[in-house]
Amino acid sequence: EAQVTQNPRYLITVTGKKLTVTCSQNMNHEYMSWYRQDPGLGLRQIYYSMNVEVTDKGDVPEGYKVSRKEKRNFPLILESPSPNQTSLYFCASSLSGTGYEKLFFGSGTQLSVL
Amino acid sequence: AQRVTQPEKLLSVFKGAPVELKCNYSYSGSPELFWYVQYSRQRLQLLLRHISRESIKGFTADLNKGETSFHLKKPFAQEEDSAMYYCALSGGGYNKLIFGAGTRLAVHP
Numbered sequence A: 001e002a003q004v005t006q007n008p009r010y011l012i013t014v015t016g017k018k019l020t021v022t023c024s025q026n027m028n029h030e031y032m033s034w035y036r037q038d039p040g041l042g043l044r045q046i047y048y049s050m051n052v053e054v055t056d057k058g059d060v061p062e063g064y065k066v067s068r069k070e071k072r073n074f075p076l077i078l079e080s081p082s083p084n085q086t087s088l089y090f091c092a093s094s095l096s097g098t099g100y101e102k103l104f105f106g107s108g109t110q111l112s113v114l
Numbered sequence B: 001a002q003r004v005t006q007p008e009k010l011l012s013v014f015k016g017a018p019v020e021l022k023c024n025y026s027y028s029g030s031p032e033l034f035w036y037v038q039y040s041r042q043r044l045q046l047l048l049r050h051i052s053r054e055s056i057k058g059f060t061a062d063l064n065k066g067e068t069s070f071h072l073k074k075p076f077a078q079e080e081d082s083a084m085y086y087c088a089l090s091g092g093g094y095n096k097l098i099f100g101a102g103t104r105l106a107v108h109p
Helices: none
Strands: A003-005 A010-013 A019-027 A029-036 A042-051 A054-057 A076-078 A087-094 A110-111 B001-005 B009-016 B020-023 B025-027 B032-038 B045-049 B071-074 B085-092 B097-099 B101-109
Touching: A003 A087, A010 A019, A019 A029, A019 A087, A019 A110, A042 B085, A042 B097, B001 B085, B001 B097, B009 B020, B020 B101
Parallel strands: A010 A110, B009 B101
Antiparallel strands: A003 A019, A019 A076, A029 A042, A029 A087, A042 A054, A087 A110, B001 B025, B020 B071, B032 B045, B032 B085, B085 B097, B085 B101
16 A cells, blocks of 8 residues: 555653654655644644655754655654654655645654653 | 744634635745544545645635635535644755644534
């Protein structure tokens, strides 16, 4: 089944403890992106990638890192998480990133930073 | 600055009533606009996009550049339409996709 898979679904951690949220797609998509969803703010883009080794900042990149070493994987890294990064995170992918294609979303990762 | 505004957090209607979910945007160029929907316990998914001028599940949306709006409409709401709806804007592709805060549609029997 074609899909975007995120892990874990739920994560509770403490301030300063490095963590990684994984994202994988099996559709050979070039474009991948990370969003965070907060009440009253909708979804905000953190980082995106147009292809392997090509990444760029979205609207709220501070405190996050990403890497795109392989086409299928786009992990989100929080080197030193803080409570203001408590949020619901979504990964998404599309074939090449144009607006003519569907954007496929993962099921989300609920992160709580204590 | 690019911005998407969805003025209603919650829209509550009865089954069979018309629905209009409002979306206004601010963008200096030619935007690409989308509506995404998130049903309970499901992933966010594309509902429709203005470039396709399509009607999905009875929903339509027309881009009004004069009023900078992209309202989502359906003439007769169904209970299964209950969901969270997000309007989104892009300046070209998904590179910088900006979402509104979302409107929860509740359709009552």
